[in-house]
Amino acid sequence: MSRSLKLVLCWMFLAGVVAATPVLADERTDSLHEGYQAEAGVRADRLKEGAIQPQGIVALTGDFALVPIPGGGRLNGTHLELELSSDLTGGASGVRRAQVALLNWSHLRVLNLEHNRDENTLLAVEALGVRVPFVLAGDYLAAGNYSIGHAGFGLGYQWQEGVQARQKSSVLGQQPDFHAGSVELVCRLDHQRAVTDRLALRSYQEASYLALMGADGGFEGRDRLRLEGGVSLHYDLTERAPYRLVKRTHPATGEVSTIRVDDEGMRLRWKLLDVRGQVDLTDDLDRRTAGVIVTSGIGGEF
Amino acid sequence: MFNALGARIIFCIFLGLVLRSAGVQAADTCMLEMATQYQSRLADRDQRVAQMAGSLAAGERKVIADLVKGDLKSWCTDASPARALTYWKALEKKLTPRLSEGRGEWTAAFAELSQACGSSPESFRNAAFAIDWMYWNRQADTLGVEVADALDIRDFFYEGWVSWYSRQLVSRQIGASQTQSGQSGEPCAAAADRDFLSAGPMREADFLRVLGVVLNVLDRGGRETVRAVAEELDLRDGSIVIYGQDLLELLESPKDLEFLNAVSQELEAWSGPRRSELGRLHGGWARLLELADGDQARVIRVLGVLASMRYWPLEEVGTALARRGQLTCEKLKALEQGAMAYFRLNALDERAALTPSDQKGVIYHYFYPPEYSTRDWKIYHWFGNGHLGCKLALRGADDRLVKYGARSLAQAYEFATLNLGGPSRKAMGLDPRVRPLLEGWEDIDINTEGAIYGGRACRAAAE
Numbered sequence: 001m002s003r004s005l006k007l008v009l010c011w012m013f014l015a016g017v018v019a020a021t022p023v024l025a026d027e028r029t030d031s032l033h034e035g036y037q038a039e040a041g042v043r044a045d046r047l048k049e050g051a052i053q054p055q056g057i058v059a060l061t062g063d064f065a066l067v068p069i070p071g072g073g074r075l076n077g078t079h080l081e082l083e084l085s086s087d088l089t090g091g092a093s094g095v096r097r098a099q100v101a102l103l104n105w106s107h108l109r110v111l112n113l114e115h116n117r118d119e120n121t122l123l124a125v126e127a128l129g130v131r132v133p134f135v136l137a138g139d140y141l142a143a144g145n146y147s148i149g150h151a152g153f154g155l156g157y158q159w160q161e162g163v164q165a166r167q168k169s170s171v172l173g174q175q176p177d178f179h180a181g182s183v184e185l186v187c188r189l190d191h192q193r194a195v196t197d198r199l200a201l202r203s204y205q206e207a208s209y210l211a212l213m214g215a216d217g218g219f220e221g222r223d224r225l226r227l228e229g230g231v232s233l234h235y236d237l238t239e240r241a242p243y244r245l246v247k248r249t250h251p252a253t254g255e256v257s258t259i260r261v262d263d264e265g266m267r268l269r270w271k272l273l274d275v276r277g278q279v280d281l282t283d284d285l286d287r288r289t290a291g292v293i294v295t296s297g298i299g300g301e302f
Numbered sequence: 303m304f305n306a307l308g309a310r311i312i313f314c315i316f317l318g319l320v321l322r323s324a325g326v327q328a329a330d331t332c333m334l335e336m337a338t339q340y341q342s343r344l345a346d347r348d349q350r351v352a353q354m355a356g357s358l359a360a361g362e363r364k365v366i367a368d369l370v371k372g373d374l375k376s377w378c379t380d381a382s383p384a385r386a387l388t389y390w391k392a393l394e395k396k397l398t399p400r401l402s403e404g405r406g407e408w409t410a411a412f413a414e415l416s417q418a419c420g421s422s423p424e425s426f427r428n429a430a431f432a433i434d435w436m437y438w439n440r441q442a443d444t445l446g447v448e449v450a451d452a453l454d455i456r457d458f459f460y461e462g463w464v465s466w467y468s469r470q471l472v473s474r475q476i477g478a479s480q481t482q483s484g485q486s487g488e489p490c491a492a493a494a495d496r497d498f499l500s501a502g503p504m505r506e507a508d509f510l511r512v513l514g515v516v517l518n519v520l521d522r523g524g525r526e527t528v529r530a531v532a533e534e535l536d537l538r539d540g541s542i543v544i545y546g547q548d549l550l551e552l553l554e555s556p557k558d559l560e561f562l563n564a565v566s567q568e569l570e571a572w573s574g575p576r577r578s579e580l581g582r583l584h585g586g587w588a589r590l591l592e593l594a595d596g597d598q599a600r601v602i603r604v605l606g607v608l609a610s611m612r613y614w615p616l617e618e619v620g621t622a623l624a625r626r627g628q629l630t631c632e633k634l635k636a637l638e639q640g641a642m643a644y645f646r647l648n649a650l651d652e653r654a655a656l657t658p659s660d661q662k663g664v665i666y667h668y669f670y671p672p673e674y675s676t677r678d679w680k681i682y683h684w685f686g687n688g689h690l691g692c693k694l695a696l697r698g699a700d701d702r703l704v705k706y707g708a709r710s711l712a713q714a715y716e717f718a719t720l721n722l723g724g725p726s727r728k729a730m731g732l733d734p735r736v737r738p739l740l741e742g743w744e745d746i747d748i749n750t751e752g753a754i755y756g757g758r759a760c761r762a763a764a765e
Contacts, residue, residue, distance in 0.1 A: 073388060
């Protein structure tokens with residue numbers, strides 16, 4: 001690997017760590033690794049009124065090949081996600097977040113349904129999301145190291161639950177539910193660096209802007225500008241070797257040589273540690289302004 | 303096998319009798335000779351298939367016989383790529399556990415599959431496509447032979463398909479020309495149907511054209527380049543063949559056809575008796591230039607148009623010409639040679655490639671000019687886009703605009719084909735996410751590099 005590429009990757013990981021420090025990622029939006037995963041950990045959100053809200057969480061995610069293809073076979077990328085949470089004092093617990101996406105590819109999302117209690121989202125429907133990928137570093141033959149960006153948008157609908165809030169008269173009152181069309185703009189960078197054949201460091205940074213336009217009695221617009229980041233360490237537990245040795249014979253000399261080809265099958269990985277965070281620079285949608293999540297987990301993934 | 307061979311011999315005798323009784327013209331005589339050649343090749347192929355299948359154990363033969371009656375029933379009759387996923391899953395499920403330990407047994411298994419199908423052309427093409435698919439996804443080494451050897455086997459099967467298809471075109475051409483002569487030159491009825499020659503512009507391409515113009519609203523050069531790319535591609539409704547007009551013109555150019563014929567003979571020689579020449583760095587490119595009398599533009603034009611689209615020109619253009627009675631022996635030979643050149647260039651490039659010290663892939667150099675080498679195997683991308691770059695340069699585009707045109711086209715193509723890459727790789731149990739993106743980006747690079755080289759070559763030739 002070239003010196004400049006190493007510098008770029010190092011810089012990006014550093015940026016990932018820095019970005020992860022104050023904040024927390026709400027979604028497991030890594031769409032570059034398809035598979036199944038279970039993880040558990042804690043999260044802490046800073047609320048607008050200044051309080052810190054700690055929670056324990058357990059999350060299950062899975063990608064399935066469910067959508068039939070005309071002529072035979074099934075499309076991969078149907079994504080299911082369920083996150084349960086409990087406040088650490090043993091109080092309220094339940095489903096914090098649930099997501100079902102008919103297609104959740106890295107460049108295309110179709111019919112993505114989501115419920116998020118902490119964001120007061122009873123139902124969010126992303127009808128279509130398009131992400132244009134761009135590769136900053138990495139190649140097919142050494143896919144353990146890469147930096148891949150995506151920029152795109154999503155179009156959909158959101159149903160925000162009305163919450164208790166101070167009205168203009170400073171009197172605490174119940175807001176009505178808010179139904180709105182949504183437009184989201186996203187820019188995201190994902191990086192992976194193979195520390196050894198089996199140990200990999202991943203990080204990401206994401207900026208997103210969500211605009212809702214709808215009605216809660218009169219026409220209203222709400223928006224949110226969010227920055228996210230995260231860094232995680234993954235260890236490959238799979239028994240078989242991470243690569244194959246492929247023999248070649250020189251056509252003139254008959255000399256035999258070998259090349260290494262990565263084993264691309266699904267692999268069992270232990271997520272040793274995952275630290276993510278988010279900060280909302282503007283947010284009309286919920287009470288949180290920032291947060292941090294720390295988890296560990298295990299899963300089978302490509 | 304006897305049935306298939308017998309049927310082919312009877313076909314040949316029948317064809318001969320029909321032509322004799324009809325009083326064949328000189329052109330038809332030439333066609334009849336070609337039909338005999340194809341017939342002979344197919345007969346040889348049947349024998350070799352039987353030899354290849356011979357090493358397979360009885361247990362595996364039984365499994366394959368059952369597959370052809372069950373999960374792979376359409377293997378013998380349906381070679382549409384849409385079936386590929388289904389075929390792959392069936393092969394993987396039933397054969398992988400049995401053949402994983404044996405070296406070279408996959409070759410025998412594909413041969414046995416063809417035998418079980420009575421050597422049907424579709425079974426040849428399906429076997430070739432299965433190997434191709436493994437190669438595209440860096441799995442060909444798991445077949446138990448070296449990758450270059452796997453490609454030779456692939457080409458053996460593809461040649462069976464191409465020979466069979468060419469023979470069909472001979473029958474069609476002769477039938478059409480006789481109908482025409484019998485009807486005082488009236489066009490045959492079949493030609494009225496929609497085909498490559500009668501198709502209008504591809505409607506879906508309009509969207510890309512408009513998008514290109516919108517994205518370049520402030521850049522006149524960019525707008526004109528996008529428009530020029532669309533015109534040069536000549537996308538036609540219902541067709542996957544590009545550069546249609548150039549292809550038709552090339553088929554009328556004796557010098558280009560002569561060059562292609564010479565290249566085909568060289569490719570044959572490198573595949574066999576002169577294999578050791580593959581050890582020479584950039585040796586293939588040097589020889590191609592010799593054959594073209596130093597005309598780089600000719601090398602890029604002929605290989606970029608006729609040898610960068612698999613057998614599609616043979617199937618689409620060949621069929622359209624034959625329906626009209628316009629397929630000459632020279633054109634048929636060129637279409638057939640172009641189809642096989644696509645595969646042989648790839649196989650030879652793979653065999654000649656260098657093993658790098660970092661063991662990461664291989665370095666392809668043989669058919670590229672001395673200043674260029676790549677770790678991307680898609681030589682047809684380089685030549686195909688070389689032709690695009692050439693055409694853009696001849697319209698006055700400089701390197702920057704050539705790069706922009708080729709890169710924009712490649713990005714649109716790679717983005718669209720991610721929808722195919724992800725699901726098919728997942729079905730094969732391969733990474734459906736990161737690698738298709740990385741590969742797509744590498745393809746964009748090789749496309750751009752080919753286009754720039756082609757542009758410079760044609761600019762220099764035009765001066």
